[in-house]
Amino acid sequence: MGYKETLLSPIKVGTRESKNRFFIQAMECCDADKEGNPSELTLERYTNLFRGKAGIITLEAISITHESRSRDNQLMIMPENAEALKRFIKKLKEVNPDALIVFQLTHSGELSNPNFSRRVTVNPLYGYGGDLLTEEEVDKIMDEYTLSAQIAHEVGADGVDLKLCHGYLGSQIIRPYNSRDWKYGGSWENRSRFAFDLYERISRAVNDKNFLIGSKLSMWEGFPGGFGTDAEDSALIDLKEPLSLVKGLEERGAQYFVETLGSPSITVSLVQAERQHPYIAYLHQTFQKALKDAVKPETVIVGSNYSVYGRGNRGLQACDPAENTMLKVGARNIERGITDMIALGRQSFADPLLPLKLEEGKEQDIHFCTICDNCLELLIRQKPIGCCTFNKYYTDTLVNTRKEMGKLNQNHT
Ligand SMILES: Cc1cc2nc3c(=O)[nH]c(=O)nc-3n(C[C@H](O)[C@H](O)[C@H](O)COP(=O)(O)O)c2cc1C
Numbered sequence: 071m072g073y074k075e076t077l078l079s080p081i082k083v084g085t086r087e088s089k090n091r092f093f094i095q096a097m098e099c100c101d102a103d104k105e106g107n108p109s110e111l112t113l114e115r116y117t118n119l120f121r122g123k124a125g126i127i128t129l130e131a132i133s134i135t136h137e138s139r140s141r142d143n144q145l146m147i148m149p150e151n152a153e154a155l156k157r158f159i160k161k162l163k164e165v166n167p168d169a170l171i172v173f174q175l176t177h178s179g180e181l182s183n184p185n186f187s188r189r190v191t192v193n194p195l196y197g198y199g200g201d202l203l204t205e206e207e208v209d210k211i212m213d214e215y216t217l218s219a220q221i222a223h224e225v226g227a228d229g230v231d232l233k234l235c236h237g238y239l240g241s242q243i244i245r246p247y248n249s250r251d252w253k254y255g256g257s258w259e260n261r262s263r264f265a266f267d268l269y270e271r272i273s274r275a276v277n278d279k280n281f282l283i284g285s286k287l288s289m290w291e292g293f294p295g296g297f298g299t300d301a302e303d304s305a306l307i308d309l310k311e312p313l314s315l316v317k318g319l320e321e322r323g324a325q326y327f328v329e330t331l332g333s334p335s336i337t338v339s340l341v342q343a344e345r346q347h348p349y350i351a352y353l354h355q356t357f358q359k360a361l362k363d364a365v366k367p368e369t370v371i372v373g374s375n376y377s378v379y380g381r382g383n384r385g386l387q388a389c390d391p392a393e394n395t396m397l398k399v400g401a402r403n404i405e406r407g408i409t410d411m412i413a414l415g416r417q418s419f420a421d422p423l424l425p426l427k428l429e430e431g432k433e434q435d436i437h438f439c440t441i442c443d444n445c446l447e448l449l450i451r452q453k454p455i456g457c458c459t460f461n462k463y464y465t466d467t468l469v470n471t472r473k474e475m476g477k478l479n480q481n482h483t
């Protein structure tokens with residue numbers, strides 16, 4: 071099979087079907103309205119993605135409560151958001167009824183922004199901190215997650231991604247650094263309880279075999295005590311716990327996992343390979359394969375960090391650029407059993423129509439992401455986000471932001 075056929079081939083996910091192997095990453099864009107509902111800008115972004123025909127589209131990190139937000143203008147999913155979300159999904163499904171949409175449910179925990187949220191922690195990290203969470207508070211957060219998943223189901227989402235990555239509460243609880251001896255910390259049995267119970271509770275509450283449940287996982291957070299390390303004070307990679315987690319989640323109904331690494335507020339270049347160090351993308355493939363080898367054949371693995379390959383001329387040495395393109399590397403990895411789908415993050419900003427263009431034989435018209443990371447700058451500065459290279463609205467937003475705030479002097483969220 072050629073790369074085009076591989077990438078455009080369908081795949082079963084649970085009882086559902088993804089029409090092709092393109093998975094749109096959760097990409098938060100700070101453009102919700104004051105109530106946390108999708109705005110016109112949000113609708114425009116997702117309408118373009120639905121027109122673009124990726125098989126599965128993730129609705130960016132949506133906060134399960136008002137006080138658990140890391141960004142101002144973040145989407146929220148509480149009973150008062152249900153009507154707006156229902157209208158939003160209805161409009162998107164009218165654009166393309168075939169694309170599946172999963173909501174990435176999140177609580178920011180220690181990354182909740184104290185300017186407009188309540189910063190809470192399971193065990194204070196150096197430089198972060200917040201109110202120490204009690205067992206009762208975590209139980210309540212699980213009630214809120216369950217309610218949010220029920221709302222997602224009710225408003226027409228096809229599933230949820232229970233976020234266990236990038237340093238938000240889901241990762242804070244499972245990492246070895248959560249060494250405090252309590253119901254949700256200390257031993258692996260205690261640290262995994264939150265994720266395992268949450269899957270069981272949500273599956274019971276939603277009670278719909280067609281509703282997808284999965285998680286994006288930081289397989290290695292890349293700092294001492296982060297998830298995927300071997301001890302609370304060690305940075306050594308140890309996949310015992312990540313693999314035990316995915317097996318336990320599979321037993322509790324997980325149908326897909328999205329591979330990622332790092333935490334953008336601490337180890338941002340692991341999350342998304344940068345122009346200066348594009349080869350970090352190679353590292354991700356090993357973790358995708360580790361996941362693929364650990365799960366049942368029917369569980370779908372989605373690999374991240376494919377945006378950097380672009381047209382294949384990305385400063386990646388010792389390989390033929392013509393063979394090292396995003397589309398060819400992605401298809402090869404699917405054919406070799408490294409991943410089942412490829413996730414597009416920044417690339418989905420640069421060209422939301424990529425799958426459609428490929429299908430229609432217009433590959434030469436694809437705008438490939440240049441990895442300039444200007445969209446990341448907008449995220450760090452909490453401005454509405456999109457591609458500053460190929461979309462004039464966001465080029466102007468960037469120019470105005472720099473005029474207003476000056477030069478950016480940090481490289482993490
Ligand atoms: C502006 C921006 C927003 C992001 N928002 C999210 C998010 O809401 N949830 C998430 O899991 N990852 C988020 N990420 C990380 C991406 O989903 C993805 O994992 C990362 O960019 C690597 O993929 P890429 O190389 O295709 O861009 C974000 C990244 C950027 C640049």
Ligand code: SF4
Pocket residue numbers: 416417419420438439440441442443444445446456457458459460
């Ligand atoms: S702003 Fe730069 S990094 Fe972001 S999507 Fe556009 S080209 Fe890619």
